Amino acid sequence: MTPFTDYPEQLPFGTTQPVFAAFAKPAATPLTATQKLLLMLGVVLFDWLFWQEGGGVNVLLFTIFVVAAQVALLPRHAAVRRSGCFWLTVGGSLLSGAMVAVYGSTAAGLACVASVLLMLGYVNQPHLKLVLYALLTAASSVAQAGPRVLRGVRAPRNTGAGMRRGWFYGRLFLVPLVILGAFHFLFAVANPVYRDLSSRAFEWLGEWLVRLLPDISLGHLLFLALGFVVMAGVLVAVPVHFYADHESRFGEFVRRQRDRVASFGVRRPDFSWKTAGALDLRKEFIAAVAVFGLVNLLLLVVNAIDVNWLWFGFVPEPGFDLAQFVHEGTYVLILSILLAMGIVLWFFRRNLNFYAPGLPWLRWGATVWVLQNAVLATSVGLRNYYYILHSGLAYKRIGVCFFLLLTLFGLVTVLLKIWQRRSAYSLIRLNSLAVYAVLLLLAAGNWESWIARYNLQSRFRRMDIGFLLDMPGRALPTLVARRALLDQAVELSAENEYGTTVTISAAQAQQQLDAAVSQWLGHYRAQSDWQGRTYADWQTHRALRDWKPRPQAF
8 A cells, every 4th residue: 555545435345436436525635744745845846847838858857756756655565566557657757758858749748748647547556457547547536636635734723713714714615716717717718708808807816916916926826726736636646446446347368158048057047038039159150251251352352453553663643633542542441440450359259259160260261351451551551651752741641650550550469369369458458558659659759850851852843831830940950951942842832821721932931931940049049947948949049040041132
């Protein structure tokens, strides 16, 4: 048991605590002296690192503090110390936090938040395996930690009745104020008139607080409250057993089911009269063989066409709409692959795994179908490759590549299910870990610089300079170094103020590039604090410090 975990009262055997039962009346959670010290240090550190700052070195430092606090508070013989998933998420948290400090990308920030939440989920329930359940467990615990810590706060001793009464009513009205804030946010999003009126009211309140407390604003107070909620969620683990109990019902392998039949040898015998007979294994086997046989023949034709058309010497004809060819074909083929995986899971979900007379035929038929889907996924990858080859890189095209990697991994796990009788739970567990690994890979890439370096080549007739200029500033040194290619491009495009893609001249593209560089340098030099800066920003500033705008031709 961990010293920072508040265990609920013992429940009767066979019952499960509801997920959000503690929200009705959260119990008080007493804090140890170490927790109180770390809570205060954490709030101060959160405010110092993130107040009016972006994501950069501050994310790495805060992640190190959170990981160190979790490891330090764990008992020496805690079960979570022997959990491979826990140490995986610890490494993922530090890696993604470092990538935020290096690149500051959105993917790295998302990976860092997900890794920290996963780590908190595994600390809460060390026996969890599913990534999704670990995330939900952590989210439920973090949502309950703040109110529980506040309920444990007591008024100072040896104070008068008025002080104790004020303390009581202050705690009493805290939850209504939080609910009021949530509804205010919803109404402000839905009603622009209400949003303007409330903004003016908050501005007046902020000015009044500035006159009352010159160094503290209303926004700063709310930010400190956010820091308290975050640190309470990090340091106090409220046990959430719902997802762990639900996961404990599943196994890694399919078991033969002998239940609900007319026999006393099963747990739940069923002697009721059935007017419609259930589909027995032989009929289900015949249906599976028919599906696998017919779809294998159909998929063989499709794959033969793709292999003959795409795999060897594909050259798009003049006027061929490659974008439509890739977008429509890719999405439909990916949907067909996912549908095929679902059908295999359906037929191999229960006792058909143990049907000895026809199991070899069924396994080989399903295996051929899975392998043909792998060929189809390769054809989808070739479509995406040809699109990149003729049109350049983009975020979605990179995303399709990683999605296809996940699809191929998923097909391998389907083969494991066919030949090793793996359960659907096992497949979800393995594929969710693969998704987490891909998220870490996306966090570790300097994608914007690579996109700019690849797209700025003389072989491309059309360049989307607006897309390149909309990317983060770390891509600007590549754009400046290869700006001469803009004058050689046949067609340059960008979006106007109405969101419509229009063709622009080379001179306009050069002006937009100079404006983007000037704006980025001004923003960087105006940023006096180091907390929100990244290594990529520092490199970009070094590369652009001697930059001068190109003289305009008259």
